[in-house]
Amino acid sequence: MTNHALILVDLQNDFLPGGALAACGGDEVIGPTNAAIARAVEEGSLIVATQDWHPPMHGSFAANHEDKQPGDVVELHGIQQVLWPVHCVQYTGGALFAPGLHTRPIHRVVRKGTDPALDSYSGFFDNGHQRSTELEFYLRSHEIGRITVLGLATDYCVKFTALDGRELDFEVELLLPACRAVNLKPGDEAAAIDEMRAAGVVVRE
Numbered sequence: 001m002t003n004h005a006l007i008l009v010d011l012q013n014d015f016l017p018g019g020a021l022a023a024c025g026g027d028e029v030i031g032p033t034n035a036a037i038a039r040a041v042e043e044g045s046l047i048v049a050t051q052d053w054h055p056p057m058h059g060s061f062a063a064n065h066e067d068k069q070p071g072d073v074v075e076l077h078g079i080q081q082v083l084w085p086v087h088c089v090q091y092t093g094g095a096l097f098a099p100g101l102h103t104r105p106i107h108r109v110v111r112k113g114t115d116p117a118l119d120s121y122s123g124f125f126d127n128g129h130q131r132s133t134e135l136e137f138y139l140r141s142h143e144i145g146r147i148t149v150l151g152l153a154t155d156y157c158v159k160f161t162a163l164d165g166r167e168l169d170f171e172v173e174l175l176l177p178a179c180r181a182v183n184l185k186p187g188d189e190a191a192a193i194d195e196m197r198a199a200g201v202v203v204r205e
Contacts, residue, residue: 005046005144006036007135007165009123009151009158011101012052014094020087023153023180027098032178033150034102041105046142048135049103050123050151050161052088053095053111060119061086071184077117079128082184088113110135122160124168136168146171149201150178155192166199173202 014020016027040047054060062070062083072083088095097103110133112120120126123135139147147170149162158179165172174196181189197203 002044003143003145004040004043005048005139005142005147006040007123007147007149007151007161008033008037008047008049008101008106009149009161010050010052010088010153011098011151012088012094013096013098014052014087015152016098020085020094021182023182025180026152029150029152029178029180030098030100032175034100036148036150036175036178037102037105040148046108046139046144047106048108048110048123048138049097049106050110050112050133050135050157051095051097052113052120052157053090054088054113055116056086056089058089058113058116058119060084060113076119077128079118081119081127090114108134108138110138121157122164123157124161124164127160139170144170146173148173148175150175152180154179154181155184155188156182159192159196162196162201163199166201171202172196172200173204176203176205 015023059076062068063086070085112133118126125132151158162172
């Protein structure tokens with residue numbers, strides 16, 4: 001196995017068109033992702049998928065706050081939190097991986113967002129960096145030094161996974177054709193790509 005890992009970020013039904021929190025064109029990433037998976041298998045790379053896995057009463061859901069709507073911002077245990085529609089609830093269809101995604105080659109699934117008090121955009125940490133997921137340990141245990149990140153959504157979970165990867169001193173590549181954004185505000189995707197580039201992420205277009 002090489003020192004490279006492919007990180008598939010949140011390729012789940014609720015982030016696809018028709019899902020509770022759809023990224024525009026989210027279904028368009030499945031083809032490029034499967035091609036990336038095939039290359040990773042051929043090269044002997046590690047393949048890891050992250051999965052949003054929220055309890056029903058998660059604090060990031062607007063429905064769990066009186067008189068709040070998706071897109072509103074609140075303070076959640078000292079952290080600024082965008083409120084979202086109910087999405088990727090544990091053991092529901094919306095949390096399942098996208099139809100057509102080649103999941104068999106995936107070596108590990110890392111679930112995040114399981115603490116109702118804290119959201120977790122990044123595959124590495126919760127949003128307050130209070131707890132880490134198993135992702136860093138798993139990569140280090142396989143002597144991974146370089147990661148390629150793709151998935152949904154560019155301006156949230158993909159971005160924060162890539163930025164945390166850089167903070168942890170991994171070489172990070174973003175496979176842009178296999179990413180799509182939420183774009184809660186116009187320009188969010190472009191700003192996210194600029195932020196990742198500034199942090200040393202290599203963007204492959």
